[in-house]
Amino acid sequence: MKLTTESITTELKPGDRLPNLGASRLPVYLYPRPRCPECGGTRLNKYRSLADQGDGSALWWVKCADDDCAAKFKVLLE
Numbered sequence: 141m142k143l144t145t146e147s148i149t150t151e152l153k154p155g156d157r158l159p160n161l162g163a164s165r166l167p168v169y170l171y172p173r174p175r176c177p178e179c180g181g182t183r184l185n186k187y188r189s190l191a192d193q194g195d196g197s198a199l200w201w202v203k204c205a206d207d208d209c210a211a212k213f214k215v216l217l218e
């Protein structure tokens with residue numbers, strides 16, 4: 141089976157181990173980048189952040205970089 145970016149992102153869950161791609165023997169894990177909940181865009185401007193909330197998680201305040209959307213929301217990174 142030939143793996144494409146689309147098949148990887150639709151068939152696997154975050155944190156899943158992927159079949160090895162290319163010649164590398166290192167395992168590959170999937171961690172999707174944060175996306176805007178309104179438009180699905182991946183261009184986000186982080187304007188404030190808490191690097192460590194005490195439990196190792198981080199919190200970002202972000203604004204969608206798409207001018208037509210410009211949604212503001214928070215991203216929690218576990």
Ligand SMILES: [Zn+2]
Nearest residue numbers: 176179204209
């Ligand atoms: Zn957006």
